[in-house]
Amino acid sequence: MERLTVKKKNREIFKYDSKRAYGVICDRLGAYEDKIEQGKMIEQLAKINGPIWLLLERNDGKPAEIKESVVWGIYFNRGNVLVYSCYFKCPEIDNSLEYRAEDFGKTVFLTHEAAEAALKEALHDKA
Numbered sequence: 414m415e416r417l418t419v420k421k422k423n424r425e426i427f428k429y430d431s432k433r434a435y436g437v438i439c440d441r442l443g444a445y446e447d448k449i450e451q452g453k454m455i456e457q458l459a460k461i462n463g464p465i466w467l468l469l470e471r472n473d474g475k476p477a478e479i480k481e482s483v484v485w486g487i488y489f490n491r492g493n494v495l496v497y498s499c500y501f502k503c504p505e506i507d508n509s510l511e512y513r514a515e516d517f518g519k520t521v522f523l524t525h526e527a528a529e530a531a532l533k534e535a536l537h538d539k540a
Contacts, residue, residue: 459521461485463483464483465499465523466482466522467481467482468532468535481525482510484498484499486498495513495514496512
């Protein structure tokens, strides 16, 4: 697939020949929108082998904690739900967990800073 845009080092985006590209851009956007509506295209929230941070509730009465994890697989389960499988080193519990896309931003985060902010908010809400 030929790119229709170019990114400069400062992340500014500019187009190729706009007269030629306009129709192609509309066609490609329309094809993407059709695939999204048909359930044939998904937004991949996390990269395979990429880091994520989990906000884990504890069963022993201690406060929730943040654990770094790695996504090792993304698949549709039997219920046709998109699932992110991840693993981490944690002796207290099993070292693999699965999360759904709707868990991102609630208990699964792409940055440690976002997980810390959610933990602070959770602790504040419990106080």
